[in-house]
Amino acid sequence: MAIAVHCRYAEDVNPAFPAEIMARPGGEDLQNCIQCGTCSGGCPLSVYMDYTPRRVIALTRAGLEQDVLRSVTPWLCSSCYECQLLCPRGLKVTDIMYALKARSIEKGLYPKKLPIPVLAREFYGMVARYGRSAETRLVLKLMLRTNPLGLLKMAPQGYRLWRAGRMPLGQDRIRQTEQLRKVLDAVEES
């Protein structure tokens, strides 16, 4: 008989992990969580998550970095801030989700099969380069990388948008792309 329970052992723990997350903006109150679950109850997306927000916070505090950074939960968070508003202990739960997303990108542990991180990275690259995001091009890039056949299904909707004048095909850009690049590079170097 196979044991289905996923056991975790001392060697799965990264004791430095909670402090890493607490050092990021919004993470400082992590240890104040009382595990009441109000965040999970208020979250409109918790039913689709592998770990509810409450469990993500518990796992983060326990240092179970791999479980947390490979989880789909931070990526499914749509940043609606309901949990952050409701939390009786004042945790910035949504900001903690951002910290976990960014950390999972840095460590290359984000869930590879999920289209959401692909969209985030395409968006990030486009904005850093042109200073503006172009919805049409972004969706095209996302679909080509994650679900090329899905483009066929989207064609009628694209046509309607284009006819309504709501789907510009070009890449909008700012004039001072060089200035923006300097700003972003300087953050990296400082």
Added chain:
Amino acid sequence: MAAYAYFPGCSLSGLGRPYDESVKAVFARLGLGLEEVPDWNCCGATSYMSINEEKAVALASRNLAIAEAMDRDVVAPCAACYLVLTKAQHVLAEYPRIAERVCHSLREAGLAYRGTVTVRHPLDILANDVGVEALRAQVTSPLEGYRVAPYYGCQVVRPYGLFDDMFAPRTLERVLGAVGAQVVDYPVKTRCCGGSLMGTEEEVGLRLNFLLLREARQRGANVLATLCPLCQFNLESYQGRMRRTFGEDVTLPIAYFTQLVGLALGLSPTSLGLQRNFVVAAPLPVPA
């Protein structure tokens, strides 16, 4: 004449074009000036912050630095732009270490931000600068027969609640009431539409938006008012797919609140971009 700096954001030249058109038309009709922030860049939305929080703040701060020189309140209609610009200011104020790095990087590019910009939503401007009574006095075609579900979505009210209560906001109801619409009770008014999840995890996005539409129809609404280009798109463009997926008709016109206010102020549907909406307000009476 009151004058504002205008931050349209990327969506308002694409999906949200009717929002851009209706904000400009309503502001012009009310004698409010709008001057675009020169060479503004993308606010960064949720995606940028998901990759690198400090760069996201720097990205938003370039806009704040440019807008500061204009010395007037910045109007941001898109919920994501409004939140991200506001959030950047909060992060700069609360985290001196990040503020130092961001201000240093702005200086490297010949910019500076002193922290004096106020970011506002057009709903806040209509309710609190113009005022509900003054708005009512300008109405020429009251929205009789309009039963509106007031949908705030998430990012205009949370997490800072700058002009309304975060649990039970009322501003949209007050503005829509002032222009003669009947506002239905809509308890899910701050429930999230899922944002970009409709494009990445459609099954999830469809369900969230289906629930919002069904609730509005059950409450007797014949139109839903939105404040955000992504909410508008999600709620409007997938109604056929929702009917096929869930076996229930949830057809409902989805209008920007500025389009509804504009109609009541006697502006033409075309000047408000209504011809670009998919679910046309066919069941709605054209205001006299």
